[in-house]
Amino acid sequence: MSQTLENRAKPDAKTQLDIYRRMIRIERNDDATRTQIRRGRITAPYYSARGQECIPSAISVLLNDDDKICTIYRGIHDMVAKDMPLRPLWAEICGRVDGTCKGKGGPMHLTHPETGVMVTTGIVGSSMPIANGFGWAALLDGTKQVTVAYFGDGASNIGAFHEALNLASVWKLPVIFVCQNNGFAEHTRYENGTSVDLISKRAIGYGMPGYTVDGNDPVDVYAHAHAAIERARAGEGPTLLECKTFRFMGHVFGDADGYMTKEEKAEAIARDPLPIYRQKLIDDGVATAEELDALTAKIEAEVNDAIEFAMACEYPSDDELRRDVFAEEIPA
Amino acid sequence: MSTETLEAPAVETVKMNGLQAINAALMEAMEADPKVLVLGEDIADNEGGGVVGVTRGLSTKFGTMRVRSTPISEQAIIGAAIGAAMGGYKPVAEIMLMNFTTVAMDMIVNHAAKLRFMSGGQSQVPMVIRTLTGAGNQTAGQHADFYEAWFCHTAGIKVVIPWTPADFKGLYLSAIQDPDPVIIVESGKTLFVPMDVPVNQGPIPLGKANVVAPGSDITIVSYGQMMFTVMQAYEELTKAGVSVEVIDLRTISPWDKETVLASAEKTGRLLVVHEAGRNFGPGAEIAATVQETLFGKLKAPVGRLGAPYCSVPFAKKLEDAFLVQPPEIVAEAQRLIAMS
Numbered sequence: 001m002s003q004t005l006e007n008r009a010k011p012d013a014k015t016q017l018d019i020y021r022r023m024i025r026i027e028r029n030d031d032a033t034r035t036q037i038r039r040g041r042i043t044a045p046y047y048s049a050r051g052q053e054c055i056p057s058a059i060s061v062l063l064n065d066d067d068k069i070c071t072i073y074r075g076i077h078d079m080v081a082k083d084m085p086l087r088p089l090w091a092e093i094c095g096r097v098d099g100t101c102k103g104k105g106g107p108m109h110l111t112h113p114e115t116g117v118m119v120t121t122g123i124v125g126s127s128m129p130i131a132n133g134f135g136w137a138a139l140l141d142g143t144k145q146v147t148v149a150y151f152g153d154g155a156s157n158i159g160a161f162h163e164a165l166n167l168a169s170v171w172k173l174p175v176i177f178v179c180q181n182n183g184f185a186e187h188t189r190y191e192n193g194t195s196v197d198l199i200s201k202r203a204i205g206y207g208m209p210g211y212t213v214d215g216n217d218p219v220d221v222y223a224h225a226h227a228a229i230e231r232a233r234a235g236e237g238p239t240l241l242e243c244k245t246f247r248f249m250g251h252v253f254g255d256a257d258g259y260m261t262k263e264e265k266a267e268a269i270a271r272d273p274l275p276i277y278r279q280k281l282i283d284d285g286v287a288t289a290e291e292l293d294a295l296t297a298k299i300e301a302e303v304n305d306a307i308e309f310a311m312a313c314e315y316p317s318d319d320e321l322r323r324d325v326f327a328e329e330i331p332a
Numbered sequence: 333m334s335t336e337t338l339e340a341p342a343v344e345t346v347k348m349n350g351l352q353a354i355n356a357a358l359m360e361a362m363e364a365d366p367k368v369l370v371l372g373e374d375i376a377d378n379e380g381g382g383v384v385g386v387t388r389g390l391s392t393k394f395g396t397m398r399v400r401s402t403p404i405s406e407q408a409i410i411g412a413a414i415g416a417a418m419g420g421y422k423p424v425a426e427i428m429l430m431n432f433t434t435v436a437m438d439m440i441v442n443h444a445a446k447l448r449f450m451s452g453g454q455s456q457v458p459m460v461i462r463t464l465t466g467a468g469n470q471t472a473g474q475h476a477d478f479y480e481a482w483f484c485h486t487a488g489i490k491v492v493i494p495w496t497p498a499d500f501k502g503l504y505l506s507a508i509q510d511p512d513p514v515i516i517v518e519s520g521k522t523l524f525v526p527m528d529v530p531v532n533q534g535p536i537p538l539g540k541a542n543v544v545a546p547g548s549d550i551t552i553v554s555y556g557q558m559m560f561t562v563m564q565a566y567e568e569l570t571k572a573g574v575s576v577e578v579i580d581l582r583t584i585s586p587w588d589k590e591t592v593l594a595s596a597e598k599t600g601r602l603l604v605v606h607e608a609g610r611n612f613g614p615g616a617e618i619a620a621t622v623q624e625t626l627f628g629k630l631k632a633p634v635g636r637l638g639a640p641y642c643s644v645p646f647a648k649k650l651e652d653a654f655l656v657q658p659p660e661i662v663a664e665a666q667r668l669i670a671m672s
Contacts, residue, residue, distance in 0.1 A: 100452070100454070101452035102453070103452070104452045113455075126411070130412075133415015133419060134418070136415065137420060139397070140369075160439075166405065167408040171400070324451075325488050327511035
């Protein structure tokens with residue numbers, strides 16, 4: 001059975017607003033990306049995380065700049081939540097030389113160490129073994145740094161998941177394994193590909209705490225992430241956090257959604273975490289509608305600035321093919 | 333100028349085998365640099381110090397935080413090495429046998445080899461993968477293959493296959509300090525045959541071949557434990573009056589084109605010998621490069637000897653037939669010489 005958490009930490013008003021800021025930043029950025037793809041200004045495979053905004057937002061407020069994340073192809077929301085600057089992010093999505101990776105990684109392989117975005121991988125399940133290495137380095141360095149490995153529900157069926165959780169537990173690594181369970185592994189329904197009803201149950205087999213939380217509830221995600229991060233910083237080892245959510249835009253942007261019913265999609269969208277959280281903040285007196293609107297406007301301006309910056313950037317020169325294969329440039 | 337100054341100073345040497353040389357290199361590197369780490373299955377002293385004892389004594393000296401035995405989890409081993417390398421350390425990860433690198437192929441080729449490029453140079457993955465292989469010990473199909481061609485074909489990872497204990501020491505010292513991922517293959521006999529190693533053997537640069545013997549009729553290029561076989565053939569050819577230039581490639585990727593091309597141009601004939609399969613093997617790349625560059629200057633087509641298109645067999649008789657033997661090298665060299 002999935003474990004239950006006692007002594008739940010609660011985000012204060014400032015933190016609640018910060019979670020909301022990150023969620024809106026993700027949503028506005030995602031919306032803009034889809035718009036630019038539709039308009040033909042960007043050609044790229046895009047894996048929208050619309051609907052999953054709450055998870056990395058409620059976790060990132062607990063992370064420092066030097067805490068690390070290893071994420072996946074559907075992970076731009078994780079980077080935006082970690083406050084990666086949008087200009088280099090957009091330049092990378094557009095394949096420009098001013099991108100985080102000089103246009104050589106693209107939307108599935110962003111890296112930005114300054115904000116702790118260490119690895120973004122297009123291979124399902126592979127964020128976790130590498131996160132362990134950062135955890136080992138943190139133990140050797142004697143810092144309290146933690147590493148968050150983000151992955152989807154499909155990744156929990158990959159061998160790397162099992163190897164990584166076992167090793168992290170044996171070595172007591174400061175790693176938090178965060179499964180963003182959106183109910184589908186590519187086009188395959190959760191129950192057709194996964195042997196347990198809750199992924200958090202798999203933690204039992206690896207001797208670590210495992211929690212299933214409402215991935216659309218910032219307070220629930222925050223409380224469990226808080227416990228996991230505290231545990232990691234205290235040297236007590238890893239935690240598996242399963243955050244249940246839904247992806248509104250299918251697997252890859254533009255896919256036909258034929259594998260889900262209209263009803264379940266409509267029902268999920270009706271539980272869109274953004275308007276619900278916004279209303280809660282207003283009801284609780286954390287912020288006024290006007291203040292939240294002003295925040296959205298500010299973020300929209302930031303996104304628009306990033307898009308125009310990226311579009312004005314140069315493409316990388318062909319010389320880049322010979323660079324960064326090794327530290328030393330390879331001869332022409 | 334007196335003649336004394338022209339002579340190389342007498343180098344003090346000590347006899348040791350490959351595994352002692354690697355152990356010495358690891359010991360020295362870990363002593364000199366606290367960032368050097370070692371991980372792998374059974375490698376700490378509690379677990380026996382490695383399956384053939386290469387890492388013996390390291391955990392006792394440096395502790396089990398720096399010398400970590402792992403579960404049998406090849407993806408987890410390489411993943412942890414990648415993360416630690418990106419986190420500022422220099423991990424040396426052991427994958428017990430080269431056949432088991434297949435279990436960690438995603439981590440090696442999609443991540444270790446590519447992270448520098450895909451990150452536009454932000455990520456450094458300064459790690460070494462140690463692995464052991466080689467036919468000749470009747471371990472059959474899943475414990476003895478040479479897969480260097482796979483790794484050579486993947487941009488971003490260096491591939492080193494030493495022969496002598498001195499080279500093991502020197503190449504390890506370089507690989508550990510190299511800013512990029514390096515896979516070092518320890519092949520069968522190379523670990524167990526004692527040879528002279530300079531007492532103060534320092535780093536040997538990666539990517540540089542070693543001209544083991546000078547000659548003028550034909551160049552033979554090889555590496556790893558196949559060098560023992562090549563040297564037997566060399567002696568027979570020498571007795572038969574053939575002047576053979578022998579090159580130990582040492583680093584398979586990036587390989588030392590300059591040295592090989594200069595030698596092939598000089599002798600006009602080249603034979604590449606390796607234990608890996610002949611089909612699509614490293615010899616194909618070397619042969620193609622030499623022929624593209626030296627067409628018209630060669631006296632014969634470039635020859636290639638490698639394993640037949642089958643798995644490593646168990647029966648001793650079949651295993652002997654699988655491995656390139658000295659008489660085949662002698663015959664092929666003589667055939668190439670007879671062509672002109």
